[in-house]
Amino acid sequence: MATPALGQDPDFDADVIVVGGGNAAFTAAHAAAMRGRKVLLLEKAPRDQFGGNSYYTAGATRIAHDGLDDLSDLIESDPRHPVTTVPPYSEAEYAADIAKVTEGRNDEAMTKVLVTEAADGLRWLKSLGLKYRLMYERQAYAREDGSYLFWGGLHVGNVGGGEGLMQDHLVVAEKLGTEVRFGQDVCGLLVDGTGAVVGVEVRANDGTVTEVRAESVILAAGGFESNARWRQEYLGDGWQNAIVRGTPFNNGEMIQAALEVGAARGGDWGSCHSVQWDANHAENESNRELTNRLTRQSYPLGIIVNNRGERFLDEGADFRNLTYAKYGKVILQQPDSIAYQVFDATLRPKLRAEEYEMPGISEVVADSVEELAEKLGVDASALSKTVEEFNSSIDTTIPYDPNVLDGRSANVVPPKSNWAMPLATAPFYAYPVTCGITFTFGGLKGNIDGQVLNEAGETLPGLFVCGEMFGGLFSGNYPGGSGLAAGVVFGRRAGSLA
Ligand SMILES: Cc1cc2nc3c(=O)[nH]c(=O)nc-3n(C[C@H](O)[C@H](O)[C@H](O)COP(=O)(O)OP(=O)(O)OC[C@H]3O[C@@H](n4cnc5c(N)ncnc54)[C@H](O)[C@@H]3O)c2cc1C
Structure with a gap:
């Protein structure tokens, strides 16, 4: 039987719409689905190009931990573990690294949430079916005596890198009953008379626009790194010539849509x-x-x-x-x-x-x-x-x-x-x-639960944000592995509330 067209499926009346198809979107979808919410995930890319920037990653994810013993319940076993030293990486070190590389321009409240919840977020995803390992090939040099010493605070990654991460996410989403639709170009937000967000508009290939309604909308549609005009405008002249490392689908369209319904900009729009x-x-x-x-x-x-x-x-x-x-x-x-x-x-x-x-x-x-x-x-x-x-x-x-x-x-x-x-x-x-260029640091303003805020600092009812699209954590620079970690932590928070 053919899949019913969007907005015309009487059996699928979504509680939560998630816009995007990367790590943050799927994490948010899982958290909402685990609460019994009916979740509809709308990914712009066709199925054979899904996964956003998250697909292109090495899967490297920065979490605080107490060393190898502490990680043993999270990572796959490896014959090298007995000759491996993984120095503990504390929440305080994690926060200090973010503050150091951003020269103190990071949002402190978001940073605190990120560093305290990232490890737990990975354990939760592992319990759902995602897989993690120590990244020997990236974060340790083999020593002459055959031992390994990890460095740099970034030690854990997804089995199969970004491709493995996104395939695992898809399997979990299907298991949890999330309706995943590919090739959905979400182009606008629906707002009711009270100013609450009550759904999205989706543009078909022929230009027709369909309205799809839900109680909450979680935006996880990435930054604007694939939009050469915005890069030149916000990052400066010359940036239009940067090469896009990841997905061509993150063009800022949903950031624009949120600004149009009253959301405030968040984070540093001038760096990436x-x-x-x-x-x-x-x-x-x-x-x-x-x-x-x-x-x-x-x-x-x-x-x-x-x-x-x-x-x-x-x-x-x-x-x-x-x-x-x-x-x-x-x-x-x-x-x-x-x-x-x-x-x-x-x-x-x-x-x-x-x-x-x-x-x-x-x-x-x-x-x-x-x-x-x-x-x-x-x-x-x-x-x-x-x-x-x-x-x-x-x-x-x-x-x-x-x-x-x-x-x-x-x-x-x-x-x-x-x-x-x-x-x-x-x-x-x-x-x-x-x-x-990897991703832009500017996006929407939100509170630590991912509720989108307006210029006055008030929440926009029904609207949430997570992942690259959520500005505030990074500026000028970034500690490797914190993009995926941020998607897990704030995706999970948004999905726990939406
Ligand atoms: C080559 C590369 C390597 C990287 N390596 C790492 C790493 O090892 N560790 C790490 O932490 N970070 C890494 N990063 C950064 C990391 O990819 C991001 O921080 C993280 O994946 C962002 O997740 P996200 O879900 O917010 O965005 P994305 O994964 O980019 O997902 C955004 C999604 O939104 C969809 N979308 C966009 N517009 C619309 C629309 N209008 N309607 C519907 N859907 C839409 C896109 O198709 C996409 O699926 C890397 C990035 C690249 C490019």
């Missing part, structure tokens, strides 16, 4: 999460096959130069999780918005395999720094000077250890504060990178 991204791969935008493999995150081991052959940032300023999300912007600001990560033969085997062994990777290899420069079209004497000055400025009395902030610095301008190793052994490798 952006990273170093393969500059020359022919299909480096919204690529569902390669997803996160197009990112280039082993830069703390080497150096980064622009097309003048000059370094321009501190590659070792902090653990990668705490710097990577702000360095895309710095690359965007370089001449031609391009830069090159440079390594030598000693460093090359330490690069993250899933990214640097990517099929079709943009890679340049040469037997000397001069030859590398020529192949890149960079001034050879400038690049040689940069490498020589860097090599000769390293404090080699300090032992090198990529698992800790080792303080082994290169005292040049700008400095490299940790993990400085001379680039001295041929062959030399360069990876061209440009700016890949």
Whole structure:
């Protein structure tokens, strides 16, 4: 029997409509369905492209915990566990990391909720059927004695990465009786005479608009990173040229719809999460096959130069999780918005395999720094000077250890504060990178239960927000793994109330 058209199904009178089809949307849907609410989830993407940015992730999720023993009920077992150390990561450290990277511009109340509820949120999702593991390949370097030491506060991820996460979410939603509809372009909100939100408008391919009603609407439709015009308007000139790492469907349309019914803007509309991204791969935008493999995150081991052959940032300023999300912007600001990560033969085997062994990777290899420069079209004497000055400025009395902030610095301008190793052994490798935008930090204003607020700070009855669309947690930078964690925590809260 054909599925009845939206709004015309007498047997499906939804209590709660969830708009979006990523991690936050599904989490909210599960929480509402667990309370016996009839949930209708409307995802804009067709089924074969569903899952939003969440699908493109590595599934890395930042939670507070007390070390490996504490995590044992959450993660899948692994033969490496007996030789693994996972340093505890407290709620206070989590909150301090958010405050540090945002330079104190984070919403304190939201931060407190996030850091105290993220671990419990994952355990709850696990009880529903999601699966988690320790991320050896991303967050620990194997030591010579065969042991592993995790670093950076980000240790847990979904089995199967973002793809596994979203497939698991879909199975849970079906099990809980949520009606999931794909290819639904929600374009507006319905408001009654009292100002309460009572449903949504959905636009069909032929342009006709259908009204679908429910008691509550939860918005989980992402940021506006896929909208080049909004990027230019709100993030600044040049951002229209950034490459979209994830879904092409997050264009801010539902943010606009909420503003039109009186919602207030929340968070920092002038900044976003952006990273170093393969500059020359022919299909480096919204690529569902390669997803996160197009990112280039082993830069703390080497150096980064622009097309003048000059370094321009501190590659070792902090653990990668705490710097990577702000360095895309710095690359965007370089001449031609391009830069090159440079390594030598000693460093090359330490690069993250899933990214640097990517099929079709943009890679340049040469037997000397001069030859590398020529192949890149960079001034050879400038690049040689940069490498020589860097090599000769390293404090080699300090032992090198990529698992800790080792303080082994290169005292040049700008400095490299940790993990400085001379680039001295041929062959030399360069990876061209440009700016890949991940998600925008600005969205709607809400309270800690995800109830949407107006400019006066009053709730808009019937309207909730979660995920990327909920502004306030991040600004300028972001600690890796907190996007999925935020979707879990605030999605669960919204779904528990809607
Ligand atoms: C390549 C990449 C790697 C990442 N890696 C990580 C990681 O490992 N860990 C981490 O924490 N974060 C990571 N992030 C960030 C993370 O993806 C986001 O923080 C998180 O997934 C946001 O979840 P969300 O549900 O709010 O949004 P999304 O997952 O983007 O979902 C938004 C949904 O809304 C739908 N939608 C949009 N407009 C409409 C509309 N008008 N009508 C109906 N539906 C609509 C979209 O189709 C989409 O399904 C990564 C992002 C990318 C792009």
